[in-house]
Amino acid sequence: MRAHSNSRGRQSLKPTIRIGKRGVTDEQIKEILKQLEARKTIKIKVLKSALVNDTVENIAKKISMETGAKIIQVIGHTFTLFKPRRKRNRNLRKS
Numbered sequence: 001m002r003a004h005s006n007s008r009g010r011q012s013l014k015p016t017i018r019i020g021k022r023g024v025t026d027e028q029i030k031e032i033l034k035q036l037e038a039r040k041t042i043k044i045k046v047l048k049s050a051l052v053n054d055t056v057e058n059i060a061k062k063i064s065m066e067t068g069a070k071i072i073q074v075i076g077h078t079f080t081l082f083k084p085r086r087k088r089n090r091n092l093r094k095s
Contacts, residue, residue: 023050
């Protein structure tokens, strides 16, 4: 079994969402939430066309606030988000 290191896992992670000239859309927020639920950690790349009126840091903060995820790191035009999975309430299964 391989030991997990925080930095090692983020380096091998590829960006799965790209923010373009339209900025952050509702559809992208939905997709980010879906991916965070499935993977806990995702990388997002901000294209140069999105940086005309905003910065990578501001875009990351906006997405973080809308999704409830934590910004792990920002490097260049790419940032990493983390959101722990919700624990299921096992008491609901009791009859």
